[in-house]
Amino acid sequence: DAGVIQSPRHEVTEMGQEVTLRCKPISGHNSLFWYRQTMMRGLELLIYFNNNVPIDDSGMPEDRFSAKMPNASFSTLKIQPSEPRDSAVYFCASTQQGDYGYTFGSGTRLTVV
Amino acid sequence: DQQVKQNSPSLSVQEGRISILNCDYTNSMFDYFLWYKKYPAEGPTFLISISSIKDKNEDGRFTVFLNKSAKHLSLHIVPSQPGDSAVYFCAASYGNKLVFGAGTILRVKS
Numbered sequence: 001d002a003g004v005i006q007s008p009r010h011e012v013t014e015m016g017q018e019v020t021l022r023c024k025p026i027s028g029h030n031s032l033f034w035y036r037q038t039m040m041r042g043l044e045l046l047i048y049f050n051n052n053v054p055i056d057d058s059g060m061p062e063d064r065f066s067a068k069m070p071n072a073s074f075s076t077l078k079i080q081p082s083e084p085r086d087s088a089v090y091f092c093a094s095t096q097q098g099d100y101g102y103t104f105g106s107g108t109r110l111t112v113v
Numbered sequence: 114d115q116q117v118k119q120n121s122p123s124l125s126v127q128e129g130r131i132s133i134l135n136c137d138y139t140n141s142m143f144d145y146f147l148w149y150k151k152y153p154a155e156g157p158t159f160l161i162s163i164s165s166i167k168d169k170n171e172d173g174r175f176t177v178f179l180n181k182s183a184k185h186l187s188l189h190i191v192p193s194q195p196g197d198s199a200v201y202f203c204a205a206s207y208g209n210k211l212v213f214g215a216g217t218i219l220r221v222k223s
Binding site: 004031033041042043048100104106 | 159213
């Protein structure tokens with residue numbers, strides 16, 4: 001099992017550009033979560049999906065952020081337009097619904113300059 | 114609104130001694146509590162958990178204690194080893210989602 005796969009590992013972009021982060025969850029897991037890690041706030045939940053359906057997006061900071069899960073094996077988190085304050089490490093995690101032992105990906109370190 | 118708080122940003126402990134990491138929470142609806150461990154450039158990994166109906170859970174060198182009346186939990190590592198040096202996140206659940214604290218950096222000195 002390759003685990004949760006995120007791409008890219010690092011992304012450096014200019015302010016105003018569109019950024020797309022990608023995640024492939026573990027096969028068979030039906031819950032997927034996007035988290036953002038910052039020094040000040042630690043790990044913040046942005047959005048999560050059950051069976052490809054968005055359940056709670058109350059953590060998405062602004063309309064500039066959007067997330068999709070078109071099928072059980074792929075999800076994207078898009079920021080358009082990006083701003084320097086979006087710089088953080090973004091993690092994707094997956095699990096079987098009801099199991100709190102999430103498996104996290106290695107994260108995408110986003111730097112917006 | 115930080116529902117899960119880890120008030121100590123860092124902790125330094127001598128190898129072989131006990132490490133105690135603390136966590137406080139505010140939401141009485143949380144029903145499950147977990148600790149995750151994170152090494153640099155990796156995602157957090159699940160370490161140990163405890164249900165809200167228990168007050169202690171032990172797994173090898175790791176023990177988690179829950180004090181519901183104080184809304185406090187702690188992670189004890191005995192004995193501490195240099196390989197335990199990492200960031201430790203406390204997490205609490207309700208519904209299907211986890212709320213994480215800001216993390217505590219543990220350094221175990223040899």
